[in-house]
Amino acid sequence: MANISDISRNEWMLRGPLAKKGYDWWWHSFTAENAETGEKKPFYVEFFTCNPALAEDEPVIVWNDPAAQAAGKRPSYLMVNVGFWGKEHGQLHRFFSLKRTEIHADPPFSVRAGDCFCNETHTFGSISITPEEAKAHPEWMCDAGEMKWDLEIDKKIAFHVGYGASRFFRKINAFEMFWHAEGMKTAYKGTITLNGVDYIVRPETCNGYADKNWGGDFTSPWVWLSSNELTSVVSGSKLQNSVFEVGGGRPKIYFFALNRKLLGSFFYEGKDYEFNFSKFWTGSRTEFDCGETEDEIWWHVVQTTLKAKMVTDIRCRKEEMLNINYEAPNGTKRHNRLWNGGTGYGTVKLYEKKNGKFILLDEVKTEGVGCEYGEYDR
Numbered sequence: 247m248a249n250i251s252d253i254s255r256n257e258w259m260l261r262g263p264l265a266k267k268g269y270d271w272w273w274h275s276f277t278a279e280n281a282e283t284g285e286k287k288p289f290y291v292e293f294f295t296c297n298p299a300l301a302e303d304e305p306v307i308v309w310n311d312p313a314a315q316a317a318g319k320r321p322s323y324l325m326v327n328v329g330f331w332g333k334e335h336g337q338l339h340r341f342f343s344l345k346r347t348e349i350h351a352d353p354p355f356s357v358r359a360g361d362c363f364c365n366e367t368h369t370f371g372s373i374s375i376t377p378e379e380a381k382a383h384p385e386w387m388c389d390a391g392e393m394k395w396d397l398e399i400d401k402k403i404a405f406h407v408g409y410g411a412s413r414f415f416r417k418i419n420a421f422e423m424f425w426h427a428e429g430m431k432t433a434y435k436g437t438i439t440l441n442g443v444d445y446i447v448r449p450e451t452c453n454g455y456a457d458k459n460w461g462g463d464f465t466s467p468w469v470w471l472s473s474n475e476l477t478s479v480v481s482g483s484k485l486q487n488s489v490f491e492v493g494g495g496r497p498k499i500y501f502f503a504l505n506r507k508l509l510g511s512f513f514y515e516g517k518d519y520e521f522n523f524s525k526f527w528t529g530s531r532t533e534f535d536c537g538e539t540e541d542e543i544w545w546h547v548v549q550t551t552l553k554a555k556m557v558t559d560i561r562c563r564k565e566e567m568l569n570i571n572y573e574a575p576n577g578t579k580r581h582n583r584l585w586n587g588g589t590g591y592g593t594v595k596l597y598e599k600k601n602g603k604f605i606l607l608d609e610v611k612t613e614g615v616g617c618e619y620g621e622y623d624r
Contacts (some may be wrong), residue, residue, distance in 0.1 A: 248511045248520040250406035255426035259460040265299035265576045272462035276434045276452040278445035286330045288588030293364045297322040298344045305341035307385045308577040326362045328598035331588035336389035338373040369397040386569035397436035401429030405511045409568040429456030431474045453614045465495035470618040479609040510549045521549035538620045560592035580622040590615030
């Protein structure tokens with residue numbers, strides 16, 4: 247069973263060794279509607295923290311500073327990272343010193359700096375970057391623009407990945423990158439203003455998602471897919487109580503890298519179908535390929551257990567995606583083509599095993615897919 251709420255996995259994890267070499271972020275993505283035209287546009291809001299024990303009076307960014315890297319300096323800050331997808335797309339970053347950031351570490355978490363705030367049920371804030379500032383500060387890794395947001399958060403369905411992110415494994419920092427999706431399906435309600443244009447976020451149409459990642463470094467390859475904007479090809483009906491998710495890459499346990507592995511879940515009209523390699527007794531297996539054409543990024547994932555099978559085929563147009571930017575806790579930036587989108591589309595086929603054969607339960611058309619794919623620079 248994967249739909250288990252556990253807000254202890256949403257607490258701030260940067261204690262012990264991760265306080266000096268670790269990151270922890272809370273991610274929210276959703277679709278909003280233009281207040282005048284009704285046109286849909288996907289957005290995200292993320293609060294990213296890094297190396298609190300190294301905090302200085304001002305944010306420390308070192309990925310493009312060879313002298314600082316040579317001196318062994320590592321980054322430290324809260325980065326409030328917001329963005330938007332589609333033909334008009336971009337990412338805006340605002341940095342705060344962690345000395346000037348209020349963090350309630352224990353569950354339920356909260357983060358506050360300046361006029362930016364995030365907790366389990368609410369987020370608001372603003373970012374404004376002029377073209378001159380973006381050009382003068384390449385270390386900010388962002389575009390120019392303005393965005394304000396005020397959102398209520400109601401997490402409906404979780405993806406609990408099991409013992410791999412349990413308190414014991416968190417305490418010993420067994421994995422290089424941890425993941426928990428407390429809101430694999432989330433209802434958002436509120437407002438966005440992007441570059442002077444107002445948008446409304448409605449619970450019933452937001453296709454909302456919320457998760458978090460933390461650890462000492464990122465994964466390569468990096469894969470993520472999720473959406474609850476789903477329509478059954480078999481019945482023609484929109485699925486009201488469903489969501490799917492796939493994520494992972496090449497997990498590392500201490501210094502040992504596992505073969506390419508993904509976690510997956512399809513909460514299909516109230517029933518859980520989980521594909522989790524850490525639950526070996528389920529016979530979970532995954533095969534996947536990701537790549538790009540001239541115009542698109544594509545994902546093909548086949549996941550099976552002893553009882554079920556999920557085949558996921560997604561595409562997303564490059565012209566609607568970002569190359570999202572992150573600095574690792576060691577001060578390097580190895581992901582420079584991390585394709586990130588919110589307008590993916592495709593199909594998910596779900597099978598159940600009966601009498602020794604996989605029988606198609608449903609073929610589902612999906613839109614508004616949150617999606618990521620990237621590998622380290624060679």
